[in-house]
Structures are given as C-alpha cells and as structure tokens.
Amino acid sequence: MxxxxxxxxxxxxxxxxxxxxxxxxxxxxxxxxxxxxxxxxxxxxxxxxxxxxxxxxxxxxxxxxxxxxxxxxxxxxxxxxxxxxxxxxxxxxxxxxxxxxRDVPETAATAWLVAPPPAPDRIEGRDATLAVASGQLTFKYHRSAGRKKKALGDPWSVPLGDIVDVEWAPAVGLGARGFLRITTTATPDVRPKPKHDPAAMLTRRATEADALFFAARLLTRIRP
The missing domain is CATH 2.30.29 (PH-domain like)
Known part of the structure; x- marks a missing residue:
C-alpha cells in the first residue's frame, strides 16, 4: 500500500x-x-x-x-x-x-506542454552513432553494420526539416534489441527491420535512457 x-x-x-x-x-x-x-x-x-x-x-x-x-x-x-x-x-x-x-480539451495539444529531459547532441548505439549539428541528423555507421544499413551512404545525413517522426523502443525480453528510428519524407511504406534500416540505430542496454532522451529532444527539434 x-x-x-x-x-x-x-x-x-x-x-x-x-x-x-x-x-x-x-x-x-x-x-x-x-x-x-x-x-x-x-x-x-x-x-x-x-x-x-x-x-x-x-x-x-x-x-x-x-x-x-x-x-x-x-x-x-x-x-x-x-x-x-x-x-x-x-x-x-x-x-x-x-x-x-479550466475547460481543458481532450483533443491533441498544439504545442509541447511537458519539457523533455536534458539530452546529449550525440548518442552511440550498437551499430551507429547519431549526432545533431548544423540543422542535420547524421548517422555514422560502425564496422558491424551491414551493407543494407549503409545503403544511403556512410555517413548519412538528413536535414531535420525532412524528419517527420521519431520512435524509440526498449529491448524487452532475452535477445531483444532496442532501437531509435526516424521517419523521413522519403521513408518507404514498407521498411526493413531496424537491424537493416539505414534510418535506425540499435541501442545499447546501458545507454537506453540516453537514447530515449535523445529521441524526445530530437522530436522537439522537428516539432517545436
């Protein structure tokens, strides 16, 4: 109790x-x-x-x-x-x-009402390092990343204005992998699994919180 x-x-x-x-x-x-x-x-x-x-x-x-x-x-x-x-x-x-x-509506908010937690401008994952600078998000892939992952270039940068959504998922269960993934104006309707997706980074369990905070801060950058 x-x-x-x-x-x-x-x-x-x-x-x-x-x-x-x-x-x-x-x-x-x-x-x-x-x-x-x-x-x-x-x-x-x-x-x-x-x-x-x-x-x-x-x-x-x-x-x-x-x-x-x-x-x-x-x-x-x-x-x-x-x-x-x-x-x-x-x-x-x-x-x-x-x-x-206060006549608070149940409809979606038109602006963020809860501040995101402090987040770094750079986050390292299992297969890539993400960094925000000069109005762009850059994916720098690690050696462990496969060819499909690097299909858009290495490094690959996307203007923040082209990002339409940000997603974070934790590693839940034995052998599961968490990830941080973006959706851009050019993202196909059918996309590969995060392991092969150029627009995704597999996260490390030890830094999952940092990746989550990075994702939330990134979302406020693309939707002020």
Whole structure:
C-alpha cells in the first residue's frame, strides 16, 4: 500500500504531488529510466483525465503534450501502482474538477506542454552513432553494420526539416534489441527491420535512457 501525505501519493514508480491548483510534480523512481528522469513538472493543461483502478493511479495525457511519451508507447511513464486508493481517488476527483473549471480539451495539444529531459547532441548505439549539428541528423555507421544499413551512404545525413517522426523502443525480453528510428519524407511504406534500416540505430542496454532522451529532444527539434 502506498503512503500519502496531503495531495501526495507514493508508488514504487515514484511520487505524485498535486498542488491543488494546476500543477503536478512527479518524482520518479523504481526503474533505471524513471530514476534517470528525476523530477518532472506536468501542468494540468497536459492532462485529459485521471483514472484510479485496483492497480493504482494513471494519468492520461493529451496526445502531443509530452515528447517523451510521444516517442515511446511500450513504457507507461504515467502509471503509478500500489498507491493509497482513497488518497488517489481524492486527487483524481480534484484534478477532474480543475480540468472542468479550466475547460481543458481532450483533443491533441498544439504545442509541447511537458519539457523533455536534458539530452546529449550525440548518442552511440550498437551499430551507429547519431549526432545533431548544423540543422542535420547524421548517422555514422560502425564496422558491424551491414551493407543494407549503409545503403544511403556512410555517413548519412538528413536535414531535420525532412524528419517527420521519431520512435524509440526498449529491448524487452532475452535477445531483444532496442532501437531509435526516424521517419523521413522519403521513408518507404514498407521498411526493413531496424537491424537493416539505414534510418535506425540499435541501442545499447546501458545507454537506453540516453537514447530515449535523445529521441524526445530530437522530436522537439522537428516539432517545436
């Protein structure tokens, strides 16, 4: 059972503090990525609803509100299991009333409302190194990368203005490989697996958080 103090609930995945006015402060913990996230500020305008279930508290964000959530769906960054049920119900009810008072729409946000975590301009993966500089994203492939991977050139650079989407996926399961992948205006409808895709980088488990943060920051560069 989680611990609660005032407008605060604590879960194995972190602590959620509601100020009763219009701001949620989340102090993450429990997993490597969440611990690396540290503290994040979520304004009520970023929310579309709050749910309380037998499992715990879930914050439902509007599409396009958080770049971190926009690049990764497999990791639920706004699920907080094991919280005090009564306290969670009270916070959910209060937030629901605030959403109505402020007339916050459930539609997609027209601008980012939650800041991405700090990220480097360069990230090294298993088969490539990605770097952002001078308005371009450059893939520099490693020796281990195959010919299909290097089909567009080595290095291969793409203007940020040509990137339309960014995706990150963790390595889940034995032998699985996480990746960071971009979609450009020239990306075919049917694309190869990340291992062979020139527009993808296989990530290292030790630096998955860095790759995720890089992806979120890249998304805010192409969609300010």
């Amino acid at each position: 989680g611990r609660v103090t005032g407008g605060e609930v604590t879960s194995t995945y972190g602590t959620v503090v509601w100020d009763g006015i219009g701001t949620l402060r989340i102090r993450y913990g429990g997993t490597l990525i969440r611990t690396r996230l540290g503290e994040r500020i979520v304004p009520i305008e970023a929310l579309r609803a709050v749910e309380v279930t037998d499992a715990g508290l879930r914050l439902l964000l509007r599409d396009g509100a958080d770049p971190l959530q926009s690049v990764t769906q497999p990791i639920e960054l706004y699920d907080f299991p094991g919280v005090d049920h009564d306290a969670a119900e009270g916070i959910a009810r209060d937030i629901g009333q605030a959403l109505v008072r």
